[in-house]
Amino acid sequence: MSSSSTGSRGETVPTVPSAAGVADDVDVDGVDVGGLLDRGRTLATPVLRAAVDRLAPPMDTVAAYHFGWIDAEGRPSAGDGGKAVRPALALLSAEAAGAAPEVGIPGAVAVELVHNFSLLHDDLMDGDEQRRHRDTVWKVHGPAQAILVGDALFALANEILLELDTVEAGRATRRLTTASRKLIDGQAQDISYEHRERVTVEECLEMEGNKTGALLACAVSIGAVLGGADERTADALERYGYHLGLAFQAVDDLLGIWGDPEATGKQTWSDLRQRKKSLPVVAALSAEGEAAERLGELLAADAKSSDFENFSEEEFAARAALIEEAGGRDWTAQEARRQHTIAVEALGSVDMPERVRRQLVALADFVVVRKR
């Protein structure tokens, strides 16, 4: 994503954020986003670990490997547990409803469990061999463990909420269940699109809304629901989260093609290798002109090619260049900014402490400018 702004440490954040020069640990909009992410991680992780410890062996070990707490040989590991955007959002969500951030912890943990259930299953279905710079669970522990531990994390998510035994927890579980269903619908769409020659931009956005928007939406409402927020407030927070999710996914789609493998932990041209019909691809294919036409021919031929597995770096680079030339990269960057704007606007209808509002806006900015 290119832009003329230069966002860097301590500076006022640009209205239209840019990827340039923003690292994970910086202030955005005068808000310590790194600190917010750390707080989410610090408060949620012990509860998450205690939840995972409930699993029957060897699922506890397999899950600990997945979360990066141990390595493939079972030795303790610092690990890269991911960005932890969702826990940070769940705690802010509780604060948005006027509750203490701690009230959001079971919600943060439940959402993380559902998120990681989907990662475990999706990596297996998609044949992805790397996640967070490490071999995926099905590569290390086999497909059966990936299925089983995914199932267990999904069940644990509901357990963590329901054992609170409150009316609010019941409402939170219902929202989480709705989000989980959408997540699964989204994965079904994603898989089916890979076998189709043409996917419209609208279909792609619907899929990404299900796959990424729904669970981020849940993260942003679940803390508030646990904190006693009414349904209208929770719905408005979900709107923010849903569009934040779409912005997040647009950035992910850019990183999936043009991301730095060192930063993302994925292979070069990762999404192209998997024939993903991601936003840049779909937008490029729906454009007019020679590049779009040439891209369409190439991808159609690729779909039938028996040699696709052995494609060289140069062949993927050529496809990426055509996507960019046809405007797919720019369109997706613009879409990320558009969804970011809608997300921030949705916050307007919610009555919440000003500090929390600024923090939610800063998190939205961060999501759009991240590099991994």
Added chain:
Amino acid sequence: MSSSSTGSRGETVPTVPSAAGVADDVDVDGVDVGGLLDRGRTLATPVLRAAVDRLAPPMDTVAAYHFGWIDAEGRPSAGDGGKAVRPALALLSAEAAGAAPEVGIPGAVAVELVHNFSLLHDDLMDGDEQRRHRDTVWKVHGPAQAILVGDALFALANEILLELDTVEAGRATRRLTTASRKLIDGQAQDISYEHRERVTVEECLEMEGNKTGALLACAVSIGAVLGGADERTADALERYGYHLGLAFQAVDDLLGIWGDPEATGKQTWSDLRQRKKSLPVVAALSAEGEAAERLGELLAADAKSSDFENFSEEEFAARAALIEEAGGRDWTAQEARRQHTIAVEALGSVDMPERVRRQLVALADFVVVRKR
């Protein structure tokens, strides 16, 4: 399972039931068990189908194939949806709490969804190619659809309950979640036992309690919970269901080795082909004497054999004969009767209409004498 009793149509049921001559559609103990199973199927199936229709394509089609509503080409099919013991129990459960049977329907559907989620995933993990006389979902639609549709059914189960939006539904969801976690623990144990040379009878019973007992227990309590029963009543009903599940599984283990493939829809010696450490095997291995010793040597050699996949009918028959000779078959049949007795006794502590009590007892009898 052999016994001196002769239970047949219309006769008084023996205290210790026998497999001889009892078909699905007979009266047991003067109770029309076939009618109870039919009622469960008739009331639950339309709601189950409506739930499955909510799934995004192609998951709706894949699920419809799994349930036997359509064939592999998508044509409507009469299908064999299984015995439907769980829906029958869930409706009786509501009646045990003094509610109308219909109150148990969402519980019946939720339990069926969880049961079928586990079948979809277990068949894939275990590499089972046949279920209910048809190719399994992963064989027909591929592993990804088996994973995905399983996930979707699991999520749907919670959705169906939580959208009732009552305190009772929250309690029911919590019990279902606990049962689901145990189900997954049980599958994890089952898989890990296949790679172990020795498994104790206690470990095997714990695994089967998780894998079969927990969800049957939930089926028998969920209708009552939805009907407003207190926790003590629900717990007592769960005890009945748990031990009924252990009896059910003991019979399943017998059928898994000595069952008639025509009736069970599985391969001959099905469990032996999968090296399942089922009750007859574990009981035989833990016995004294020459047959047990010879069996232990054979199975240990089998575990290392590269030719196991190509074993002949005769080789499996020889192993089955040793299991029987070592007493594994008799012990398991006796265990089925023992668990059946505990189950029926647990009903004693619950205050319920006499008709419902007689029906629950008859269902327990049926479970132990079934041939498929």
